[in-house]
Amino acid sequence: MKYCIIILFLGPIIAQDIDLLFEYGNQLFINGRFDDAIDKYEKILEQDQENADLYYNIGNAYFRSHEIGKAIWAYNKGIKLSPRDNDIHQNLEIANSRIIDRLLLPEPFFLLRLYRDLKNNFTIQEFIMIGSLLLFLEASLFMNLQFGWIGNIVIRKCISILVISAMLIHGIAIDKFFQQKNTRRGIIIENGVEAYSGPFYGENTVLFRINEGTLVDLHQSQEGLVEIILIDGKTGWITTNTMRSL
Secondary structure (H helix, E strand, O other): OOOOOOOOOOOHHHHHHHHHHHHHHHHHHHOOOHHHHHHHHHHHHHOOOOOHHHHHHHHHHHHHOOOHHHHHHHHHHHHHHOOOOHHHHHHHHHHHOOOOOOOOOOOOOHHHHHHHHHHHOOOHHHHHHHHHHHHHHHHHHHHHHHOOOOOOHHHHHHHHHHHHHHHHHHHHHHHHHHHHHHOOEEEEOOOOEEEEOOOOOOOOOEEEEEOOOOEEEEEEEEOOEEEEEOOOOOEEEEEHHHEEEO
16 A cells, blocks of 8 residues: 655645545555545545556555456556556556456567557656756767867767667657547446447447456547447447546
């Protein structure tokens, strides 16, 4: 169980209320009152406050309440904020193993897998910070080289390597930015959710059923329904209250 002080900049009174809710939720969790703990954590989210530890705790509470889909949703939200948090990753793996009829894709080519792992291990802000640091180092070496303070083949090669590395890092940041901008995803939070062939019940048939915890791409929405795409390519329409957006 993780504990943290949620730092806010909305004034000391609001910050104190949020911290009290978080601490109260933690105590309720320790006492085994998982539903009550969830209620406190959700109230924090309703105030547009979030961090990885909050999602970790609410994910654990949902998991203990046997709401696997919501636990997986919370862990995924936490990983987006803290992509290298091993505790969240481990709990997500455990929760994923509870998915009924889990869909799995074949392992991608190892170079593609390495690239995805690298991209998923850092946030956009971290990529930008690393790339900027590399550019700063390159500029410093270049200035020293221009003024003649240093000057040899090794330094020139270091400058070239830093420039190329900075370009690659910023390229990954741009790729991640557009992926997040153009891709909407969600987690199914109920079992046996019926996916229809269209956005209207009476005129469409049930194409398939999916279970809680399944990751889906969100395409378009209409009148309380959203079109989803599964990782195996299947598409269908489900009610919006059966999933939570990431």
